[in-house]
Amino acid sequence: MTGRPTRGEVGRSFARQIPLLVGLVVLWMCLWNQFTVLAFVTGVAVAVLVTRVFFLPPVELSGRFNVWFALVFLGHFLVDLVRASVQVAWQAVRPRGVDSNAIVAVQLHTRSDFIMTLVAEAISLVPGSLVVEADRERSILYLHALAVDDAAGVESVRSGVLVVEKRLAKVLGSGDDLRRIAEGTPAAAEVHDPITPSSSSEGGPS
Numbered sequence: 004m005t006g007r008p009t010r011g012e013v014g015r016s017f018a019r020q021i022p023l024l025v026g027l028v029v030l031w032m033c034l035w036n037q038f039t040v041l042a043f044v045t046g047v048a049v050a051v052l053v054t055r056v057f058f059l060p061p062v063e064l065s066g067r068f069n070v071w072f073a074l075v076f077l078g079h080f081l082v083d084l085v086r087a088s089v090q091v092a093w094q095a096v097r098p099r100g101v102d103s104n105a106i107v108a109v110q111l112h113t114r115s116d117f118i119m120t121l122v123a124e125a126i127s128l129v130p131g132s133l134v135v136e137a138d139r140e141r142s143i144l145y146l147h148a149l150a151v152d153d154a155a156g157v158e159s160v161r162s163g164v165l166v167v168e169k170r171l172a173k174v175l176g177s178g179d180d181l182r183r184i185a186e187g188t189p190a191a192a193e194v195h196d197p198i199t200p201s202s203s204s205e206g207g208p209s
Contacts, residue, residue, distance in 0.1 A: 072173040105151035107144035
């Protein structure tokens with residue numbers, strides 16, 4: 004017979020949920036584009052409601068957060084955001100346009116659903132690429148990328164995603180995540196059909 008959880012177990016469980024609750028509140032405020040007391044209070048209410056009423060798969064956190072690497076990630080993200088915005092703007096107005104795109108599968112190293120979600124969000128926020136599907140069991144992200152003409156372009160997209168994964172793992176990844184990335188060990192042993200290039204018949208993205 005299982006007894007009631009101790010006060011320490013309850014405290015540890017609550018502490019593990021704090022990052023998730025904070026993330027949900029920040030996401031709520033960003034969605035409404037309001038950073039006010041009312042937005043914060045309603046965000047807390049929604050976060051508590053979501054985590055208590057709706058079933059969510061367990062989120063395993065590493066319990067570590069490196070402030071320095073978080074700042075490094077943020078700096079690189081802002082640079083990537085500006086650079087990609089300029090590139091996409093040029094591709095949209097240049098005479099050639101965008102005549103080829105590609106669906107690229109990227110095999111991640113981490114087994115963490117949390118880091119995989121953060122990588123997908125970070126990649127999708129940068130213009131020119133969008134995650135269209137995620138294989139949670141094998142830790143594979145499938146993303147649509149603009150102006151990918153050849154295998155070199157595909158590898159460039161893939162390496163860019165893996166760099167984002169490495170930066171995020173340094174921020175809050177576990178020791179196993181860091182080891183896998185350092186050794187180049189994929190989360191899944193095998194990847195089927197990793198690259199599916201496609202030509203755009205309209206001469207640009209839909």
